[in-house]
Amino acid sequence: MSKKYWLMKSEPTVFSFDNLMAKPDATDHWEGVRNYQAHNYMREMQKDDLVLFYHSNCEIPGIVGIAKVIREAYPDHTSWDASSRYYDPKSSLQNPRWFMVDVQSKKKFRHIISLKELRKVPELQEMNLLRKGQRLSVMPVMQKDFEKIVKLAEATYSRS
DNA sequence: GCCAACGTTGGC
């Protein structure tokens, strides 16, 4: 099966791209997805799929870098941890209700590709991310859009 | 802090 592309949102005050880079092996599990549609997308992820890392609910929302899926979906242990903010009493070790993947940071953009900037790119206007009212924290990205965003990031490098 | 646009819950 061919590689797929995704976008995952995180609030940088909770977990930022820098936090991911600082982890051992620049790798961490992606805990806390508690929306079924986002969760279903996450379960479709395959090893080596690439992920746009998006910072949400912050001063400058936008894409900050690229990560890679290094472990496919497995039970999210925070869902049965009563002390976790992601605790779900309907989930248990025996019958897990939520899953997570492991991701590794791959490349940090020198500058954030802000939501504002994305909205100015004609080719990207069909992205799920830019659709009104869509709030999924995990969503698929078309290959052409992924490549366009990487190009934007590279153009930013050469300009500076 | 506001509020639009969702998703979820629970009474009926």
Next chain:
DNA sequence: GCCAACGTTGGC
């Protein structure tokens, strides 16, 4: 199964 009330997301 309907739907009002409530909670959450996330840009602004």
